[in-house]
Amino acid sequence: MKEPKTSPEQQVAVAPRSNLRNDPAPSVSNVVITHEDIDRAHDRELVSATRARRGFRPRLRLFWLLIGPGILVMLGENDGPSMLSYAATGARFGIGFFLPFVVLTFLMACVVQEMTVRLGAATHRGHAELIFDRFGPFWGWFSMIDLMVGNFLTLVTEFIAIRAGLGFFGVPPWIAVLGALLVLSVALMTHRYWTWERIILGAAMFNLVFVPVALLSHPHWEAVNRSLLTWRPLPGGITQETVLVLLADIGATVTPWMLFFQQSAIADKGLTTRDIRFGRVDTVLGAALATVAALATMLATAPLFLHHMSTANFEAAEFAQALQPFIGHWGAALFALGIFEAGMVAAITISTSSAYAFGEVARRPHSLNLPFRQGRSFYLVLLFEAAAAAGLVLIPGIPLVYIVLLVNVIAVLAMPPALLFLYMLVNDREIMGDLISPLWANVLALGVVIVLIGAGLLFGISVIAPNALALVGGR
Amino acid sequence: MEKQFDSEPAENVTREELTSVMTALEPDQIISTKDHHHCPRRQLTRTEMILFWALRIYLVFMVGVVVYQIWTGVR
Numbered sequence: 001m002k003e004p005k006t007s008p009e010q011q012v013a014v015a016p017r018s019n020l021r022n023d024p025a026p027s028v029s030n031v032v033i034t035h036e037d038i039d040r041a042h043d044r045e046l047v048s049a050t051r052a053r054r055g056f057r058p059r060l061r062l063f064w065l066l067i068g069p070g071i072l073v074m075l076g077e078n079d080g081p082s083m084l085s086y087a088a089t090g091a092r093f094g095i096g097f098f099l100p101f102v103v104l105t106f107l108m109a110c111v112v113q114e115m116t117v118r119l120g121a122a123t124h125r126g127h128a129e130l131i132f133d134r135f136g137p138f139w140g141w142f143s144m145i146d147l148m149v150g151n152f153l154t155l156v157t158e159f160i161a162i163r164a165g166l167g168f169f170g171v172p173p174w175i176a177v178l179g180a181l182l183v184l185s186v187a188l189m190t191h192r193y194w195t196w197e198r199i200i201l202g203a204a205m206f207n208l209v210f211v212p213v214a215l216l217s218h219p220h221w222e223a224v225n226r227s228l229l230t231w232r233p234l235p236g237g238i239t240q241e242t243v244l245v246l247l248a249d250i251g252a253t254v255t256p257w258m259l260f261f262q263q264s265a266i267a268d269k270g271l272t273t274r275d276i277r278f279g280r281v282d283t284v285l286g287a288a289l290a291t292v293a294a295l296a297t298m299l300a301t302a303p304l305f306l307h308h309m310s311t312a313n314f315e316a317a318e319f320a321q322a323l324q325p326f327i328g329h330w331g332a333a334l335f336a337l338g339i340f341e342a343g344m345v346a347a348i349t350i351s352t353s354s355a356y357a358f359g360e361v362a363r364r365p366h367s368l369n370l371p372f373r374q375g376r377s378f379y380l381v382l383l384f385e386a387a388a389a390a391g392l393v394l395i396p397g398i399p400l401v402y403i404v405l406l407v408n409v410i411a412v413l414a415m416p417p418a419l420l421f422l423y424m425l426v427n428d429r430e431i432m433g434d435l436i437s438p439l440w441a442n443v444l445a446l447g448v449v450i451v452l453i454g455a456g457l458l459f460g461i462s463v464i465a466p467n468a469l470a471l472v473g474g475r
Numbered sequence: 476m477e478k479q480f481d482s483e484p485a486e487n488v489t490r491e492e493l494t495s496v497m498t499a500l501e502p503d504q505i506i507s508t509k510d511h512h513h514c515p516r517r518q519l520t521r522t523e524m525i526l527f528w529a530l531r532i533y534l535v536f537m538v539g540v541v542v543y544q545i546w547t548g549v550r
Contacts, residue, residue, distance in 0.1 A: 032507040035485040037496045044499040123514070124504050133514040139527060146534070272501055365483075365506075374483045406541060413537040417530040424523065431514055456537050463544045 039369040040270040043194055047275070066278035067285065068197045069120075069265035072349055073113060073258045074106075074286030075204035078293050079154070079346030080161020081404045082252030083210070083339055087319050089245055090298035094305040095224065096232030098249065099295055103228070105253040106291045108451065110284055111444045112419065115426040115437065116259050117279035120266030122435045127263040129360035131421050134428065143421055144361055146414045151257050151354045153407045155389035158347040160404060163393055165340030168320045168333065176340075177390045184348050184386055188379060193268050193368040204345045207293045209338040214296035216331035217303050217323070224299065238469050243462040244409070247455055251408030252294070254452070256418040257353045264356035268367050273435065300327065300335060347386060355382035409459065415452045419445065 043065075050062045089098045116127065123130060128147070132140035159177055166176035190196050226232070234242055262283075271279060301319060303326040320336040327335070352368070355378050359366020364377040372379055423445055426437050437445065461468050485492075502508055519527070 031497070031505060032484045033488045033493060033496050034483065034506045037500060037505055037507075038485055038488070038492050040504065041492075041496040041499040045495060048499065124501065125514070130514060134517050135519070136516050142531065270500065270504060272504075406545065409541055410538065413534060413541070417527075417534055420526060420530055428517070430517070453533070456533070460537055460540045463540050 034365075035371060035374060036365070036367045036369045039192060039194075040268075040367075044270050044272075051274075063278060063281070066271065066275050067282040068201060068269060069262045069271075070113065070117070070279060070282030070284070071286035071289065072197065072200055072204060072265065073262040074109065074283070074290040075207045075293070076261070076346050076349035077109070077253060077255060077258055078207050078290045078342055079158055079252075079350075080164075080339060080343035081154070081157040081248075081407050082294070083297055083342045084161065084319075084404060085245070085248040085252045085408055086294050086297040087301045089249060090301035091304035091319070091322075093235050093242070093245065095298055095302050096227050097234045098245075098298060099224065099227045100231045101246070102249060102253070102294050102298070103291055105250050106287045106294070108250075108448045109253045109258070109290075110287045111441070111448055112254055112422070113258060113262055113283045113287075114280055115422055115441070115445065116263040117266060117271075117283060118276055118432070118435050118437075119422070119426050120263040121271045121273050121276050121279060122432050124267050124270075124272075125263075126267055126356050126360040126366070127260045127422075128357035130263075130425055130431070132361055134425065134431070135421065139421075140361065143418065144357060146418065147256055147260055147357055148354060150255065150407075150410060150414055151350050152385060152389060153403065153410060154255070154257065155347060155350055155386060156392050157404050157407045158343040158350065159390045159393040161339050161343030162347065165336045165338075165343060168336030174394055177393055180344055180347060181383075181387060181390055183344060184351065185383060187348055188368070188382065191369065191371050193265075196368045197265075197269070200345060200348055203341065205289075206341040207338065207345070208289065208296075209334050209341065210293045210296040210300060213323075213327060213331050213335045213338065214299040216327040216334075217300050219299045219302065238458075240462045240466050240469070243458050243469075247412050247459050248408040250452065250455055251411035253290075254415055254448070255411035256414050257350050259418055259422055260357050261349055261353035264353065264360070264366075268356070268369070276435075297338075300331075303327075347389075351382045351386040354385050355379070412452060412459075413456050416449055416456070419449050419452070423449070 047062065047065050050058050050065060086102070089102075119127070119130070125133075128140070128144060131143050159180065162180045163173045163176045166179075167173065171179075187196060187199055190199065236242060266279065301323065304319075304322055307326075320332040320339075323335055324332040356366050358364070358381045359375075359378045362377065365375050366378045367375060370378065423437075423442070426432060427442065429436050496505065502511070
């Protein structure tokens with residue numbers, strides 16, 4: 001039986017527990033309960049009750065309750081342009097150099113995303129909100145512009161992937177794009193972070209469809225092992241083309257939207273400092289799954305490299321068609337479905353990351369726990385950005401291949417400034433307390449920044465003065 | 476202080492829900508109390524400012540390189 005109702009404006013005399021490091025215990029005299037608070041509290045109660053129980057099954061259940069943002073962000077980043085980059089890599093350069101290289105890029109992603117786990121759990125705030133609060137609107141707007149431009153371009157490429165993936169089955173572009181927008185809208189109708197997260201997690205697992213596709217291509221396992229254990233040299237040396245592919249593969253694993261999405265999702269899910277260990281496991285598990293899918297995609301298209309097929313201007317549907325003689329019709333169909341799924345899941349996560357950031361900056365309600373009426377601006381930004389990107393893909397004659405190329409490169413170039421904000425925030429004792437990065441984490445993070453800047457500069461040299469590549473052993 | 480996150484109050488909140496929110500959430504997780512836990516703005520040091528500007532210039536320059544590559548590619 002329900003207790004007697006209280007008015008929403010009821011004053012609450014209970015002082016909540018404080019976890020703050022930069023504030024004394026809050027003097028809360030007038031707490032207004034929102035729909036978002038009630039849903040989040042319900043999720044936290046489940047976590048607390050499960051944590052209190054002992055044994056293997058409760059631990060497993062706790063793991064199930066707390067995972068999500070890490071797997072979603074990693075599999076979300078295995079998006080349309082990323083899978084196309086991996087496919088192009090396998091088809092144009094084989095696996096010798098690039099299998100271990102992609103493993104390395106996912107290790108870099110783990111280093112970066114672990115910082116967002118700590119930041120989100122310690123501050124309960126989204127990334128954009130923290131940047132605005134700590135560094136002010138001047139630098140905040142710079143980071144927002146980077147994010148919004150990058151997200152919009154990436155969204156365009158997700159719809160390119162959706163269109164190309166379904167194109168293999170003869171679905172007309174406008175039906176593919178409208179259908180994807182409908183799926184995106186339906187996923188939002190849950191008005192519940194937990195339900196949304198589970199639905200998208202289920203869809204994201206479909207990313208592993210590239211594993212059976214790889215098996216159908218009968219990989220040469222000895223060559224795979226040799227590649228992973230000895231790291232073969234870059235085929236053809238450092239050229240303009242290989243630099244571009246290197247950059248595209250880095251951009252396929254570490255991008256600014258991932259920082260914003262995972263931290264906001266952790267705040268929305270309500271994770272606290274006690275959950276950081278699970279957040280790390282979630283991130284590493286996500287990276288492992290995404291690595292498997294990425295490597296499988298390269299293995300799947302490696303037969304095109306072995307048969308010297310030119311794939312320079314391939315899109316998803318062309319890849320699937322070209323692979324058909326090697327992996328059969330079902331294999332090709334799975335490949336095309338995988339590209340569609342990659343675009344679909346990423347379209348949802350990336351548009352959500354934009355909506356979170358907009359809400360945090362505009363001080364508007366921003367949570368997937370909100371009913372549409374209360375989170376109108378959040379949902380409208382999300383849908384509007386997705387619809388605009390979808391509309392662009394339908395313009396006839398637009399150079400889709402160039403846009404795909406552009407997006408991964410821009411993602412890599414935008415990472416160093418985004419990482420500087422993250423690095424400074426995660427080392428800010430005033431907001432992080434004892435959870436600031438240890439020395440080893442800072443060394444790794446700086447290593448990632450140096451690799452990204454180095455890759456960017458190498459790209460710049462390859463475009464402006466291609467002959468200068470000879471100075472770094474290229475041609 | 477600037478009002479943050481003007482979320483609408485939930486309708487017909489039960490006492491159970493109220494207790495649940497107050498006990499299960501940490502103080503800065505409750506939307507209406509976020510004002511109390513505002514992260515103050517920090518002053519950037521000279522070195523930090525130089526780093527911020529250097530990376531901003533790097534980004535603008537590299538985007539120019541991408542645009543140049545597209546332009547030459549289209550031609």
